[in-house]
Amino acid sequence: METLSNLECFARAAATGSFSSAAKQLGLTPSAVSRNVAMLERNLAVRLFHRTTRKLTLTEAGERLADSIRSNLEGLQDAIAEASDQQQEPSGVLKVSMASVFGMDYVLPLLPGFLTAYPKIRIDWQLDNRHVDLVAEGYDAAIGRGSELTPGTISRTLARVRIVAVASPAYMKARRPPASPQDLAGLDLIDMRSTRTGRLVQWMLRDEHGNEAVSPVGERIIFDDPGGLCKAAALGLGAAFVATSHALPYLQRGELIQLLPDWSADGGPISIYYANRRYLPPKTRVFVDYVADAFRDQDLAGRF
Structure with a gap:
C-alpha cells in the first residue's frame, strides 16, 4: 500500500509540472519530493514522469494515475483536515495575492484586527496586479477583478x-x-x-x-x-x-x-478566490469570512 505522502508528492508534481513547486506547496525539499515520486515509481514498476533538465511531464501511465487518484486523494485530505480542524486554532502561513492599490487601501487596514483575532496566522501577501493560479502557485486565496475561474477554485463577490x-x-x-x-x-x-x-x-x-x-x-x-x-x-x-x-x-x-x-x-466584480475544497484550512476560511464580513459591515463595497 502506497503512503499518502508518496501519492501527494506525485499529485502536486503532476499539477504543477515541477518538483520544486510541489515542494513549496508541501513544505518539503525538492529532493524529498523527487525521492517520494521515485519510490512510487519503483513500487508500481512504472515510469510516471518524463524528466529533462527543463521540463517535467507526465507519461501516459502517469496521466492515468493522476486522473484516478485526484478525487480520492482530495477526499482523504478533506477528511483528515475536517477531523483536525475541529480542535485546531487557525495558524500557519497565509499566502494571498491581490492588486497593489486595492490591497493597500482596502485589505491592509483590516490586518491589525485580523491578526489580533488570529495571532497564530503568519502573513505572506503579494501585492501585484498579475493574475495567479491558486492551485499551481500554492496560494491560499487571491483577491481581484474579473478573473476567470481556473479549475479547482471558487469565488465570493465583495463588490x-x-x-x-x-x-x-x-x-x-x-x-x-x-x-x-x-x-x-x-x-x-x-x-x-x-x-x-x-x-x-x-x-x-x-x-x-x-x-x-x-x-x-x-x-x-x-x-x-x-x-x-x-x-x-x-x-x-x-x-x-x-x-x-x-x-x-x-x-x-x-x-x-x-x-x-x-x-x-x-x-465587473471584485472577488475573493480560494481553493474549491469541501474543508478549507482554518486559516483560509477565517480570512475569507473576515474580509467578506468587513466589506459588508463597514460598507466598503459602497466605495466602489
Whole structure:
C-alpha cells in the first residue's frame, strides 16, 4: 500500500509540472519530493514522469494515475483536515495575492484586527496586479477583478467596480468640459495596459438612458497599474478611466474631478478566490469570512 505522502508528492508534481513547486506547496525539499515520486515509481514498476533538465511531464501511465487518484486523494485530505480542524486554532502561513492599490487601501487596514483575532496566522501577501493560479502557485486565496475561474477554485463577490473618467481641475481649467464620450478624444488620455492580455483597455460606457459608447485611447501615456493612472491624472497629465474605488481619495481631496458624470462602465466584480475544497484550512476560511464580513459591515463595497 502506497503512503499518502508518496501519492501527494506525485499529485502536486503532476499539477504543477515541477518538483520544486510541489515542494513549496508541501513544505518539503525538492529532493524529498523527487525521492517520494521515485519510490512510487519503483513500487508500481512504472515510469510516471518524463524528466529533462527543463521540463517535467507526465507519461501516459502517469496521466492515468493522476486522473484516478485526484478525487480520492482530495477526499482523504478533506477528511483528515475536517477531523483536525475541529480542535485546531487557525495558524500557519497565509499566502494571498491581490492588486497593489486595492490591497493597500482596502485589505491592509483590516490586518491589525485580523491578526489580533488570529495571532497564530503568519502573513505572506503579494501585492501585484498579475493574475495567479491558486492551485499551481500554492496560494491560499487571491483577491481581484474579473478573473476567470481556473479549475479547482471558487469565488465570493465583495463588490462591483464602477469605471469613470477623471482629470485634475488644473488640467481642465483651460479646456472645455466634454459633453459626450467622443469629446474625450480631444483630451490627452492616460491609458491602462492589461497585465493579462497586454492590450490597451477600452471600456463600454453607458449612460442612464442606455446609450453606449466605447472609451477612446490616446497611446501617449500608458500604465499597467491603476494607482499610476490616478497619480498621473492628478498631476495634470491628462484624463483617465479609473475605478471609483481608486479615484475616491483624489476626488475627496479635490485633486481629481469626474468628467461625464452621467457616463460610467461596469468593471465587473471584485472577488475573493480560494481553493474549491469541501474543508478549507482554518486559516483560509477565517480570512475569507473576515474580509467578506468587513466589506459588508463597514460598507466598503459602497466605495466602489
